[in-house]
Amino acid sequence: AQSVSQHNHHVILSEAASLELGCNYSYGGTVNLFWYVQYPGQHLQLLLKYFSGDPLVKGIKGFEAEFIKSKFSFNLRKPSVQWSDTAEYFCAVYLAGGTSYGKLTFGQGTILTVHP
Amino acid sequence: DTEVTQTPKHLVMGMTNKKSLKCEQHMGHRAMYWYKQKAKKPPELMFVYSYEKLSINESVPSRFSPECPNSSLLNLHLHALQPEDSALYLCASSQNRALTDTQYFGPGTRLTVL
Numbered sequence: 122a123q124s125v126s127q128h129n130h131h132v133i134l135s136e137a138a139s140l141e142l143g144c145n146y147s148y149g150g151t152v153n154l155f156w157y158v159q160y161p162g163q164h165l166q167l168l169l170k171y172f173s174g175d176p177l178v179k180g181i182k183g184f185e186a187e188f189i190k191s192k193f194s195f196n197l198r199k200p201s202v203q204w205s206d207t208a209e210y211f212c213a214v215y216l217a218g219g220t221s222y223g224k225l226t227f228g229q230g231t232i233l234t235v236h237p
Numbered sequence: 238d239t240e241v242t243q244t245p246k247h248l249v250m251g252m253t254n255k256k257s258l259k260c261e262q263h264m265g266h267r268a269m270y271w272y273k274q275k276a277k278k279p280p281e282l283m284f285v286y287s288y289e290k291l292s293i294n295e296s297v298p299s300r301f302s303p304e305c306p307n308s309s310l311l312n313l314h315l316h317a318l319q320p321e322d323s324a325l326y327l328c329a330s331s332q333n334r335a336l337t338d339t340q341y342f343g344p345g346t347r348l349t350v351l
Contacts, residue, residue, distance in 0.1 A: 153337065164345060167341070211279055224295075225270075225280075
């Protein structure tokens with residue numbers, strides 16, 4: 122079965138530090154990739170997504186992610202984090218074809234804590 | 238407007254109770270989803286409805302019964318739940334089930350089973 126792995130469970134940074142959150146998936150077919158964010162007390166929100174084309178995608182709030190097909194990876198980056206980026210971040214994969222069509226599979230999540 | 242609403246926000250029920258969770262969207266989306274999220278875990282898909290028909294049931298116990306009465310509404314009927322069913326239940330919707338369709342999530346219903 123397909124799976125999504127996020128390398129870090131909890132990341133703690135100071136403001137202005139750079140961020141990279143790792144995401145790897147195990148599926149050889151066509152995938153679409155997402156990063157969702159869940160701020161404290163709020164619902165899941167889409168940060169960015171990759172369907173095709175330029176493997177470097179830009180999302181909201183200065184986030185970007187790079188799809189590296191050969192590494193089955195979709196890492197999230199931000200050059201300079203802010204205290205307001207404190208949240209839980211989920212990588213998710215949407216598969217093409219088969220009986221799982223329409224199934225969004227999430228990674229375990231990474232909690233990001235940014236200290237002022 | 239990309240809003241998915243869910244009611245109630247919180248629900249406490251006993252193991253013999255029958256209750257329902259409600260989800261609503263007015264974005265014209267034709268695919269709707271139920272997810273379950275346990276504490277410190279990612280959301281896990283339970284059901285997918287497409288054009289008001291059940292498309293995916295991820296082997297969910299029959300004590301959870303979904304219903305899609307129309308294209309805007311999605312219900313989850315609960316009966317004889319167990320304490321381990323306590324979780325955040327999330328509803329989502331998307332334009333269709335196409336790979337390019339983004340799923341929009343509601344705030345969830347936090348369910349506690351006593």
